[in-house]
Amino acid sequence: MSASIITVISIIAVMGLVGLFFGLVLAIANKKLAVELNPLIHVVEDVLPKGQCGACGFAGCQAYAEAVVSDPDVAPNLCIPGKEAVAKKVSELTGKVAKEVEPKIAYIKCNNPINIAPKKYQYSGIQDCIAMNLLHEGSKSCKYGCVGLGTCVRNCPFNAIEMGENGLPKINKLRCTGCGKCENVCPKNVIELIPVNTKVNVVCNSIERGAKARKDCHIACIGCGICVKTCPHGAVKIVDNLSVMDKHICMEVCSDPVCIDKCPTKTIEYVK
Structure with missing residues (x-):
């Protein structure tokens, strides 16, 4: 047997012994240091x-x-x-006491169809909302609107969202658990978690002033305040040029949401 073969065999034997030694050490350590799981x-x-x-x-x-x-x-x-x-x-x-948690579902605060919404440019990059948003805040003229590339759909762990014919996400109320995963991944903050019994809501996310908001989207909230003046329950206010509703007041005391008929841009809708 040549010297080179003997050398190879010796190396293999030494490596085997070293591996065996460390294997035994790890096995003993695992047994000694193991934490028993409740x-x-x-x-x-x-x-x-x-x-x-x-x-x-x-x-x-x-x-x-x-x-x-x-x-x-x-x-x-x-x-x-x-x-x-x-x-x-x-x-x-x-053995703990659980406080009551109000069940919620996701709601899309944009109703401007992707195919007719005014555009700043034609996008042909990665089909991801976050990626598009990095390029001049998306292709839509309204930088607050849904861009329709379905990042929320792909991130919903309960398959509760699908893309509608208008290019916007649709929430399946029976499947939605209100986990908030879609809300967290939306780069436009278009998705809001609302109480499951919400009656009406504002389907707009723009905080632009009236003329600019209307130019970017024909159904945008223009912050006119008519809804504030006509609501007999004080459930509506204008915050940063956008109508905001106290959903609990609406649910608890309002039986006739006159704000829907009075809104000039039809931005307030029944929650379906």
Whole structure:
């Protein structure tokens, strides 16, 4: 047997022994340092919806399950998609008291169809809202409007959004859990979480003054204040040239939303 072959065999043998040694060390260390996981964590995780949306403030369902079981300061009602039913189960399992959480759904604050909206340029780049927004704040003349490239659709963990025929997102109210993932990824802040029983809302996101807003979009809120004057309940106010509604006042005391008929640009609508 040549010297070179002997050398190769020796090297292989030494490497094998070294690997075996470190393998044994790691196995012993793993056994000695292993932290026994509370079995209740797995039970709590099993009742969560597994959307991994992060709405609870933790990195996924397992992280929240660990926190709510181990930390007395973590509330049992932080799973927004799970709503009251999951909060009740987590409360029972952890022995904590859950405060009532108002269920919400996503709402698109833009109603200007992509195909007829005035454009600043023709976009042919990456089909992503965030990417388009980096180029002069999107192709729409209204820099506050939805650009229609479906980033919200791709990021919804519950398949509750689809693109409509007008190029704008449509929310499936039966599937939407109000997790807020779409709201967080929208670069235009066009998506708002609203109470599920909201009756009427402003379908506009522009804070431009009247003439400029109307030039950019024929159905934009122009901040005229007619809705403020006609609302008998004081539920509407103008903030930064945009009509803003107190949805709880509308839900609780308004039976005849006259603001819808009085709005000159039909920017206020019934929430379908």
